[in-house]
Structures are given as C-alpha cells and as structure tokens.
Amino acid sequence: MGDWRHVRTPRLWLDEPVDTDAAALFAIHSDPASWVHLPSGVLTDPAAGEVMVGASRRRFERDGLAYWSVRDAEGGPVVGRGGCLGPDDAADGRGWWNLYYRFDQRVVGRGYATEMGAVAVEAAHAVAPDRPVLAYLLEHNVGSRRTAERLGLRLVWRGPDAGNPDPDAVRLVFLDREPDDLLVAALGQAAMPESGLVRP
Template sequence: METDRLTLRRWRDDDLDALAAINADPQVMRHILDGSVRDRGQSAESLRTMMRDWDERGFGLFAVQERASGELIGWAGLAVPAFLPEVLPAVEIGWRLGRRFWGRGYATEAAAAALRFGFDEVGLDRVVSIRHVDNVRSARVMEKLGLVHEFDTVVPVHEQPVAVHAITRARYGEGAAG
C-alpha cells in the first residue's frame, strides 16, 4: 500500500536491524509500556509476532518505508491490545517511528492509510487507539485521524496511565479521518 510519501508493507526478516535501532532509542520508547528500550532479541521476537499476526488475523502492523529513500522508518497498523483487557474485544491502531522521522507528518500519513485499510479492507466497525497520557505527539495524531477521547485508565501490568481514543466506521465514513 502506498501513500504520497510512504510505502506500507508486510514485514521481512531483513527489517530486523532497522526495527532494533528504533526500539533501542530511549526517546522513542519512553511512552511505551514501562518505558524500557528493547534489545535485539526482543526486537526479533516482536518481528516474528508481527509476521505471525498477519498470517493468523489477516491484518497487523505494517512496516513503513519512506518512498524517496526506501528506508524503513517504523511501523503503523492494526493490533489487538491484549495489554489492556478492559477494552477487549477491540482492534487498536498504533504507530512507532524512528526519532529522526518525527515532525514530518509521517505518523499521521501512515496511520490514516492503516485506518482506511481497517475499515475498508478488514471490515472493522470500530478502532481504538491507546496512548500514554503524557504522549502529546500521539494525541495530535489521534485528533487528526478523527479519533475521540473516551476515557483514561491504567495498564494493569505496568501501571501506566493511558488514554483510550476511538473512532467508529460511521464517524470515519462522515469524513472524520482519511
């Protein structure tokens, strides 16, 4: 799938180096779960999980490449937020980009394409997005996508305060996103 500046595609084994570099950056990871960086082995397991999710569910997190350079800049897409049982059953839209790609509108561009995929191709009726309450960058992306804040809660395992946002197919169809 392509946007003006990005390619969203399935994961490949040779994506590990770029994924591991993104996951090892403390600034990138500061609002993710307990804020810990991931080592190469943890990133390899994440890569296997992302590949398996596509095979098992027919949707997942896309590898996101910058079209101009061909460089893997992060991911965006759909996942089941098992870390927050109170919202289940649900499908979450999320994104993570390497720090040097922040501030260019790439997260919004990639997430908008993934959201369109979720509603138009997967046939979802509702999509949630969950962010650390202090993650103002993600809050702005969610707003641009048309997601509406529903409630604040805490992730049980990490005791992380999060905000849950959502958009329905009907709201999306009214032009709230895309």
C-alpha cells in the first residue's frame, strides 16, 4: 500500500485526522477514565484536539505515516486515536516509530487497539522498515502490555519512569526487534548504572 492516510480494517476506519475530529480527540484524552494508569496525563486544554489534528497532518505529509483518527462505523464518530509516529527530528538519534493507542472508554475491550495496532506496525514496516517500532508503557497498565504482546512486540527494557509523579511507577519498553547499542543509548539507558535491558 502506498498511501496510509486512509486504511480500512475488518471493523475500523483509520483516517488522517480532519478539523472536525478535534473535539472528539480532546474528549477522549481529557477523560480521567482513560488515564487511570497515569492520572497526570489527562489533557485539560480544549486546544489540544486541534494540536493533535495538526501534528498528524504534518507527519503524514513528512513521513507518510502518523496517528489516525479511528472510527468503528463509516462516517461515524471518532472512537480513538492511534498509529505509529516518527521522531520530531531523525537527527536527534531517536529514530523509531512510536506505537500509540487510546480509545473512548465506551469501546475499550473490543480489541480495537490490537486491530488498529496490527495495521500500524504493518504500515511502519512498509514506510521505513529499518526504523524500529516501539511501545512505551507503564508496567501496571496490563491492558496496554497485552496489546503490545499480541502485536508481536517484546519487552526489552524495564526501569524507573522518569518524571512520573508516582515514584514507584515502572516503565516498560517493547520493541519489534532486538535493540542495538545506538537505540539503547537513545532511550537513555546507557547512562544508568544498570541498563535495565532485558535480553533473552
């Protein structure tokens, strides 16, 4: 597939966001129920929806892939946001795809994140196969971890979650491949006394 801006799966419509998606995207990301694993992540500025739309548009234009607005009916309301996003600046050393998924709580549990995520990983491999796909999640977010595992990603790092208001929070990094030293360094683990890298 050459154009990943609009993709159809068995149950989902994945589309480059449009201006009218902004309110729904903000509603999903401002719902405390969708942030039970990281309460500090709740968005409070309604302009965030417009920012999300604009960010995806710019990345689709630049990279050919970004986060989609997700619908479960043709022309229906936005029920989620997800996909793979490239780095702000590939020159900064963080040359990976970030796999992301967040859904309206009314549709959580239907397997939409896995269905969308499978296409996102496929798209990332098609657009830039040398760029790893990374999922960055909290250890106590069991649902997100299971999604990453279902998508074939594997745990490569476990350690403290820098900047989290919860000092006991543990961050996990899942990848679609064995990480090289450059990637480990870019993730900031090389500077730690124990890298936290999980090897088979």
